[in-house]
Amino acid sequence: MSVRNNGRGYYNHNLFWPILSPDGGGEPEGELLDAINRDYSSFGDFNSEFSRAAANRFGSGWAWLIRKEDGLLTVTFTSNQDNPMMDIAGVKGFPLLGLDVWEHAYYLKYQNRRPEYPEAFWNLVHRNEVARRFSK
Ligand SMILES: [Fe+2]
DSSP: OHHHHHHHHHHHHHHHGGGBOTTOOSOOOHHHHHHHHHHHSSHHHHHHHHHHHHHHSOSSEEEEEEEOTTSOEEEEEEETTOOTTSTTOSSOOEEEEEEEOSHHHHHHHHTTOTTHHHHHHTTTBOHHHHHHHHTO
């Protein structure tokens, strides 16, 4: 279990840091935005769904936007340091965006106001990096 947590934790954090930018925030453009609109009807709807996934799940883990094998985008959540590329993931796919929802990530600033954390996250998302992952 600790090897799984450490190995995946490394992968997850390597994905996490590049998608954050002090100049982040705002709507993506191009094909990524088209895909979000196709699968979530609007960028705002997608934001709400993702924030809910991050705020409402019990315990530590990660909220994700993934591209499934069929090409559709979906929001999902994995426990601990698991991620959606693992065989054991309930919903599998390639992660485009991940949010660390471990207490160490938000507790210092937000304590039990966990819903405020994903809201703040939206102002930091580096949409070009997410678009780059989408086009991979
Ligand atoms: Fe973390």
